[in-house]
Amino acid sequence: xxxxxxxxxxxxxxxxxxxxxxxxxxxxxxxxxxxxxxxxxxxxxxxxxxxxxxxxxxxxxxxxxxxxxxxxxxxxxxxxxxxxxxxxxxxxxxxxxxxxxxxxxxxxxxxxxxxxxxxxxxxxxxxxxxxxxxxxxxxxxxxxxxxxxxxxxxxxxxxxxxxxxxxxxxxxxxxxxxxxxxxxxxxxxxxxxxxxxxxxxxxxxxxxxxxxxxxxxxxxxxxxxxxxxxxxxxxxxxxxxxxxxxxxxxxxxxxxxxxxxxxxxxxxxxxxxxxxxxxxxxxxxxxxxxxxxxxx
Numbered sequence: 645x646x647x648x649x650x651x652x653x654x655x656x657x658x659x660x661x662x663x664x665x666x667x668x669x670x671x672x673x674x675x676x677x678x679x680x681x682x683x684x685x686x687x688x689x690x691x692x693x694x695x696x697x698x699x700x701x702x703x704x705x706x707x708x709x710x711x712x713x714x715x716x717x718x719x720x721x722x723x724x725x726x727x728x729x730x731x732x733x734x735x736x737x738x739x740x741x742x743x744x745x746x747x748x749x750x751x752x753x754x755x756x757x758x759x760x761x762x763x764x765x766x767x768x769x770x771x772x773x774x775x776x777x778x779x780x781x782x783x784x785x786x787x788x789x790x791x792x793x794x795x796x797x798x799x800x801x802x803x804x805x806x807x808x809x810x811x812x813x814x815x816x817x818x819x820x821x822x823x824x825x826x827x828x829x830x831x832x833x834x835x836x837x838x839x840x841x842x843x844x845x846x847x848x849x850x851x852x853x854x855x856x857x858x859x860x861x862x863x864x865x866x867x868x869x870x871x872x873x874x875x876x877x878x879x880x881x882x883x884x885x886x887x888x889x890x891x892x893x894x895x896x897x898x899x900x901x902x903x904x905x906x907x908x909x910x911x912x913x914x915x916x917x918x919x920x921x922x923x924x925x926x927x928x929x930x931x932x933x934x935x936x937x938x939x940x
């Protein structure tokens with residue numbers, strides 16, 4: 645307990661004594677965490693949007709010829725349902741397809757009422773259990789008798805998946821780069837404190853103090869700087885995200901048919917991520933700076 649009190653007391657004193665550099669470290673880590681927070685919020689919401697978008701492309705639509713017999717339709721459906729890549733296969737009559745078309749047209753759906761006859765064919769809607777197996781389902785569907793054409797927006801799905809993967813990789817690269825910069829800044833801040841107390845450290849080593857006893861206050865100082873930075877960053881990101889949801893949620897829902905990730909979920913995860921990163925960055929910066937001044 646005495647050792648803990650000593651480390652905490654010395655750490656707070658060092659933060660106050662070197663407040664200019666401590667503030668520089670806090671703002672540096674904050675800048676990193678804020679950019680990281682924006683990246684995290686963006687990636688999570690884009691991921692949700694992409695999953696929502698892919699829901700419209702996880703189906704294969706099989707158009708049937710007009711003279712396809714009922715037993716042929718049942719054979720197609722039963723065969724497809726037996727495939728592990730297929731979640732469900734259902735018959736879609738042409739009249740139901742036209743009604744869906746009208747619904748999709750919204751206020752302009754009434755224009756379809758003027759059609760002399762229904763131009764759409766009967767079909768089979770195949771719900772995929774996994775997008776990876778879509779090609780296999782499409783190949784099987786094209787071999788059935790009575791099939792007019794098979795529609796599947798493969799290119800669109802592949803583009804969506806590529807965009808999602810690229811955004812995730814870019815966010816990871818940015819995060820790694822910013823973490824390295826923050827560790828260097830904290831390390832330099834602690835180094836200044838070590839220089840200022842070089843004589844005291846030498847005396848402590850001379851009388852037999854262990855390296856970890858000397859290192860303790862500096863390690864705690866790095867952790868304190870990291871915690872302060874993490875707390876401030878979470879507050880800023882949460883406030884900004886709350887305002888963004890307040891301003892654009894309704895427009896995004898109307899235009900893209902999905903809702904932004906709730907602020908409560910985002911804030912909860914950011915708190916733990918930022919605390920872990922802030923403490924780790926502060927501690928790593930402290931350890932790196934001390935290795936040059938203490939025998940390890």
